[in-house]
Amino acid sequence: MSTLLQLLGSSLGKKYLMAITGLVLVLFVLGHMLGNVQIFLGPEVINAYAHKLQSLPAGVIWGVRLFLLLCVFIHVWMAVLVTVENRRARPENYSVKDNVQNTYAARTMMVTGLILLAFIIFHILHYTARVIYDYSDMHYDLHGESVHDVYSMMIQGFSHWWVSIFYIISVWLLCMHLSHGVSSMFQSVGLRNEKWRGILDKVAVAYGWVVFLGFASIPIAVLAGLIKPL
Amino acid sequence: MNLDAKIPDGPLADKWDNHKFSIRLVNPANKRKYHIIVVGSGLAGGSAAATLGELGFNIKCFCYQDSPRRAHSIAAQGGINAAKNYQNDGDSIYRLFYDTIKGGDFRSREANVYRLAQLSGNIIDQCVAQGVPFAREYGGLLANRSFGGAQVSRTFYARGQTGQQLLLGAYSALSRQIAAGQVEMYNRHEMLDLVLVDGHAKGIITRNLVNGAIEAWSADAVILATGGYSTVFYLSTNAAACNVTAVWRAHKRGAGIANPCYTQIHPTCIPQEGDHQAKLTLMSESLRNDGRVWVPANQADRSKNPGDIPKEDRDYFLERKYPSFGNLAPRDISSRSAKEACDEGRGVGSTGRGVYLDLAEAIERLGRSTIEERYGNLFEMYERITGENAYERPMRIYPAPHYTMGGIWVDYNLMSTIPGCFVLGEANFSDHGANRLGASALMQGLCDGYFVIPYTIADYLAEVEPGAPDPQGSAFREAEDVVRDYTQRLIGMGGKRSARSIHIELGKIMWEYCGMSRTDEGLNKALEIIPQLRREFWENLCIPGRDSELNAELERAGRVADFLEFAELMCRDALDRNESCGAHFREEHQTQDGEAVRDDDNFTNVSVWEYKGDEQSPVKHIESLIFEEVKPSVRSYK
Amino acid sequence: MNLLLKIWRQSGLQTPGRLVDYQIEEVPEESSFLEMLDLLNEQLISSGEEPVAFDHDCREGICGTCSLTIDGIPHGPERMTTVCQLHMRKFNDGDTITIEPFRSKSFPVIKDLVVDRSALDAIMQAGGFISARTGGASDGNAILIAKETADRAMDAASCIGCGACVAVCPNASAMLFTAAKVSHLNSLPQGKPEKDRRSLAMVKTMDDSGFGNCTNTGECQAVCPKDISLDFIAQLNRDYARASFSNLLNKK
Ligand SMILES: Cc1cc2nc3c(=O)[nH]c(=O)nc-3n(C[C@H](O)[C@H](O)[C@H](O)COP(=O)(O)OP(=O)(O)OC[C@H]3O[C@@H](n4cnc5c(N)ncnc54)[C@H](O)[C@@H]3O)c2cc1C
Ligand code: HEM
Numbered sequence A: 001m002s003t004l005l006q007l008l009g010s011s012l013g014k015k016y017l018m019a020i021t022g023l024v025l026v027l028f029v030l031g032h033m034l035g036n037v038q039i040f041l042g043p044e045v046i047n048a049y050a051h052k053l054q055s056l057p058a059g060v061i062w063g064v065r066l067f068l069l070l071c072v073f074i075h076v077w078m079a080v081l082v083t084v085e086n087r088r089a090r091p092e093n094y095s096v097k098d099n100v101q102n103t104y105a106a107r108t109m110m111v112t113g114l115i116l117l118a119f120i121i122f123h124i125l126h127y128t129a130r131v132i133y134d135y136s137d138m139h140y141d142l143h144g145e146s147v148h149d150v151y152s153m154m155i156q157g158f159s160h161w162w163v164s165i166f167y168i169i170s171v172w173l174l175c176m177h178l179s180h181g182v183s184s185m186f187q188s189v190g191l192r193n194e195k196w197r198g199i200l201d202k203v204a205v206a207y208g209w210v211v212f213l214g215f216a217s218i219p220i221a222v223l224a225g226l227i228k229p230l
Numbered sequence B: 001m002n003l004d005a006k007i008p009d010g011p012l013a014d015k016w017d018n019h020k021f022s023i024r025l026v027n028p029a030n031k032r033k034y035h036i037i038v039v040g041s042g043l044a045g046g047s048a049a050a051t052l053g054e055l056g057f058n059i060k061c062f063c064y065q066d067s068p069r070r071a072h073s074i075a076a077q078g079g080i081n082a083a084k085n086y087q088n089d090g091d092s093i094y095r096l097f098y099d100t101i102k103g104g105d106f107r108s109r110e111a112n113v114y115r116l117a118q119l120s121g122n123i124i125d126q127c128v129a130q131g132v133p134f135a136r137e138y139g140g141l142l143a144n145r146s147f148g149g150a151q152v153s154r155t156f157y158a159r160g161q162t163g164q165q166l167l168l169g170a171y172s173a174l175s176r177q178i179a180a181g182q183v184e185m186y187n188r189h190e191m192l193d194l195v196l197v198d199g200h201a202k203g204i205i206t207r208n209l210v211n212g213a214i215e216a217w218s219a220d221a222v223i224l225a226t227g228g229y230s231t232v233f234y235l236s237t238n239a240a241a242c243n244v245t246a247v248w249r250a251h252k253r254g255a256g257i258a259n260p261c262y263t264q265i266h267p268t269c270i271p272q273e274g275d276h277q278a279k280l281t282l283m284s285e286s287l288r289n290d291g292r293v294w295v296p297a298n299q300a301d302r303s304k305n306p307g308d309i310p311k312e313d314r315d316y317f318l319e320r321k322y323p324s325f326g327n328l329a330p331r332d333i334s335s336r337s338a339k340e341a342c343d344e345g346r347g348v349g350s351t352g353r354g355v356y357l358d359l360a361e362a363i364e365r366l367g368r369s370t371i372e373e374r375y376g377n378l379f380e381m382y383e384r385i386t387g388e389n390a391y392e393r394p395m396r397i398y399p400a401p402h403y404t405m406g407g408i409w410v411d412y413n414l415m416s417t418i419p420g421c422f423v424l425g426e427a428n429f430s431d432h433g434a435n436r437l438g439a440s441a442l443m444q445g446l447c448d449g450y451f452v453i454p455y456t457i458a459d460y461l462a463e464v465e466p467g468a469p470d471p472q473g474s475a476f477r478e479a480e481d482v483v484r485d486y487t488q489r490l491i492g493m494g495g496k497r498s499a500r501s502i503h504i505e506l507g508k509i510m511w512e513y514c515g516m517s518r519t520d521e522g523l524n525k526a527l528e529i530i531p532q533l534r535r536e537f538w539e540n541l542c543i544p545g546r547d548s549e550l551n552a553e554l555e556r557a558g559r560v561a562d563f564l565e566f567a568e569l570m571c572r573d574a575l576d577r578n579e580s581c582g583a584h585f586r587e588e589h590q591t592q593d594g595e596a597v598r599d600d601d602n603f604t605n606v607s608v609w610e611y612k613g614d615e616q617s618p619v620k621h622i623e624s625l626i627f628e629e630v631k632p633s634v635r636s637y638k
Numbered sequence C: 001m002n003l004l005l006k007i008w009r010q011s012g013l014q015t016p017g018r019l020v021d022y023q024i025e026e027v028p029e030e031s032s033f034l035e036m037l038d039l040l041n042e043q044l045i046s047s048g049e050e051p052v053a054f055d056h057d058c059r060e061g062i063c064g065t066c067s068l069t070i071d072g073i074p075h076g077p078e079r080m081t082t083v084c085q086l087h088m089r090k091f092n093d094g095d096t097i098t099i100e101p102f103r104s105k106s107f108p109v110i111k112d113l114v115v116d117r118s119a120l121d122a123i124m125q126a127g128g129f130i131s132a133r134t135g136g137a138s139d140g141n142a143i144l145i146a147k148e149t150a151d152r153a154m155d156a157a158s159c160i161g162c163g164a165c166v167a168v169c170p171n172a173s174a175m176l177f178t179a180a181k182v183s184h185l186n187s188l189p190q191g192k193p194e195k196d197r198r199s200l201a202m203v204k205t206m207d208d209s210g211f212g213n214c215t216n217t218g219e220c221q222a223v224c225p226k227d228i229s230l231d232f233i234a235q236l237n238r239d240y241a242r243a244s245f246s247n248l249l250n251k252k
């Protein structure tokens, strides 16, 4: 037990946890994005997809949700611990500071992360708990079965311009977070070297952009009127 | 002064083994009752402190740097010799022994040198076990190179950082003992006096360089491993704070100094540019393996672009004068030849004090990439310092003070003339005679620390009752007061000049009159002006700040003060040694073509100087060198 | 060349410091950065002022003593160069140069630009060694070590312990230093028996010494005078994980 505590309490242990939870979130975000862009295939497809997910046994749904929640929680918790310690490690700062190769994304992980956290809370209240706007009476007729109309919910949701802007900004921050995070994750668990670093850094940036474009395309399309309400 | 070298009996090859058997051992249970002070954490001090700690003694180790890992041993680039004969090229203990004796121009003690050669192999084994990443061949065996003109490949190396890697090995062993509580490490502490109780070395006085505290430390024995004194020349390849202080203060307490005039001038350093300069940087001698050294044959060409000087107008002076050794001639000889060429007005560079080291032909022959692989880091360093690209233009080099063979006289057990005061590494005089071979200093430092002192100190300890004296005792109090008064005197002078400016002046005097070549006239002149400069120092010094805090000027002043006294002894020794031998070149004693001429009848000996008090002439004592095994011959590299 | 220097002056740990302006004239272009500071100090001494304290010794880029932050970059603007090897020709006449100490909680300021880096020694004492008793070694060639392995160990071992990696790291993390030290020994066959113990102990001491956590920003390698690679950080991450897990599983 004490060994475990030593591991988790160590600087490296925290990083492992961040990397592993980060990986879970990274995969989730990609899957979620791919799911969401099905909106461009029409109401039928996206609603069917959403329905399929929602009809999974409650145990599975809640299991996944709790797991994700736990990951976010651990990720954030570790991020806060790490950041607090890091601040403490340099009580007196430089009067003049220059960066040699450090990217903007790397320097702002905590900021982008915290805004993302706020976004996630808002987002769950918005689309999962649906307490920000009421989307309860949206129904769609899927081959005779009346299911929740996710298609219309998204269009309605993004028709408030401030919501859309907030989403776009948030996914942009996500893009930044990932463009450092994805490569960093490999380094943290020791799976990166000089040769792969360059490649992974590019992959991370590409990943960030893909996620950004995928997610951002939805509010943009709604605002631009490219996806029409039913 | 008792100069019994205590050389063991028996045939040369058996002396060390016989000795090891005959010396007393300290009972393991008793070891922890003994306390030993080690001053210095370089290869010699670090390895000694670690090994003695490992054996169970209680060690206190001191260094002036902020970490033991920064001792100047760290700067050694080239490599370390060992008679392993891994290359099957005819090397042997005997050959290393002979080369060292000959290289030292027959001015060292046979028994010591033989022991050094004998133990050299163990050093490599020990360092490998510690994780020193020596260069390897593809098959996984240790790689070697030939170095400093040796005709066999016996030099082990770790890229261009052999010194750092060996020191890290010793430092890691030391760190282990510090963690185990066997060694207490005191960084940023400078030893300012040696304390004797009933004629035996029993402690030291230090100044804490952070808060200025003057403290006394006691022990059953004291080991000094404080390095060389090349910085007496101000400009040298040594670190800024290298000093003679510990050695000098021990000398004042009764330790004889042997052959102080033996100083090695290294041929391949980057020339000085101006008066602002604080340091001369060594370019590894390995460059001489592929480079050709030349100056323009005609004075008129000296400021021409070297590329525009045709081959026939170049004087490859080493190749011309020493056809068989050529550019690989030993250090003293190469240095002197370069100086001669410059004295003739053919030197290059803005100051006229430089010769070309040209790798153009090697680049052409082997391709730039090979040269880059071999010497890339050196070329980069050269460019950083001079702003010139050595792939396009030959490097300029000039000799610079580098190593001091002289030092505190020690017997076969490495004990000085003060009982209980042992001296290791560059600080002692022992093994290199009048000139040191490349890659042999690292070997000596580690040999002393890992393999000699652990045995020989036991012989001394076995005869003294364990129990370090009380550091509050009268001898300590008195020494503390002396140091405190001295410090007060330094800081209270309120003059105008910085210690550095006086050091620079001293350096110029030493370089001019006691440098690469020396004359009766010049040395007498130096002996006249050094005391004047010393007076100037003691009248006109300015040290701002207080003594109760970190005060770099105060530290420097203390070191310069000692150099000002020591320099005089150096010149006196150089004057007294009325012959040329090894690195000590007296112009009066040379052949027609400028080769050194020894006077074996009168000078096959070690000059050991005894301190007789301030402003008193020191007294010379002699240890005769007896050559039973080799016959002193004329050292020729033609 | 003429320069305006803004230098951090601080008389001791307890006292607050500040930047002080100094004008310096006629600095030779060939001089090194530290020689420029020598000149300044001579100037200060001649006017009876206290010279600027800064650490230095070998002045050839190997002892790791020199430790200045120049315009926000430890060791200054030139890559793979310690400040003692930095030369003034890299600057322009009329430049303003800010000089500060290496900053980190674990490197308390002793005076002006001099800091205490003994925390790095403490990390070494925790496990930066191979327990090889003097005299107990077998022949140097008894263990074959592939050239690649020896070279890699050498790459790591070339760290000069200057602490610039800590000074530049946005988190004041000592990961590059520690990783270099651990990897040097862990890479070699001689270092294998103590590998796990070493990784665990050195990281623990690093953490306990108050250094920050690495977030993989890579600044450290960029200023490291010996270009120690981030690969060693990855290697340490790996070695530490392996050591922790084997400890977890093998607990008696
Ligand atoms: C640039 C350069 C390159 C070299 N290259 C080679 C090479 O390739 N091969 C080779 O064999 N040799 C080489 N040498 C020589 C060799 O490095 C040294 O002779 C050797 O390392 C000296 O080791 P040491 O332990 O005696 O002294 P050092 O390593 O100088 O250690 C002296 C120690 O004493 C301490 N000290 C000094 N004075 C005091 C005091 N008053 N109070 C407290 N502590 C004090 C210092 O802090 C330090 O820890 C080179 C030397 C130089 C300068
Ligand atoms: C969708 C959500 C998120 C994803 C996909 C994600 C992903 C990642 C990844 C992959 C890493 C790299 C881990 C490593 O280097 O080992 C990382 C690091 C980090 N994350 Fe997140 N994260 C998310 C949310 C957050 C949140 C909400 C916070 C903050 C409060 C946060 C703060 C951080 C911080 C500070 C780091 C820095 C660690 C580093 O630089 O390596 N992240 N994140």
Ligand code: HEM
Pocket: A029, A032, A036, A050, A064, A065, A068, A116, A120, A123, A124, A127, A128, A150, A154, A167, A171, A174, A215, A216, A218, A219
């Ligand atoms: C334009 C972008 C996005 C859209 C249109 C979108 C859409 C949705 C929808 C419709 C749901 C509800 C699913 C349901 O319960 O039926 C949902 C849930 C969720 N989204 Fe998003 N999302 C977007 C971006 C993001 C981002 C960037 C993140 C993470 C950083 C994220 C994280 C989540 C999470 C954690 C849930 C809860 C999952 C669950 O209910 O188990 N989403 N999203």
Ligand code: SF4
Pocket: C158, C159, C160, C161, C162, C163, C164, C165, C166, C176, C177, C180, C220, C223, C224, C225, C226, C227, C228
């Ligand atoms: S890793 Fe580089 S920057 Fe850090 S201490 Fe070592 S040499 Fe200095």
Ligand code: F3S
Pocket: C165, C168, C169, C170, C171, C172, C173, C174, C175, C176, C213, C214, C215, C216, C217, C218, C219, C220, C221, C230, C233
């Ligand atoms: S700069 Fe700092 S964040 Fe890590 S990669 Fe280097 S230690």
Ligand code: FES
Pocket: C055, C056, C057, C058, C059, C060, C061, C062, C063, C064, C065, C066, C082, C083, C084, C085
């Ligand atoms: S002074 Fe030694 S590395 Fe700079």
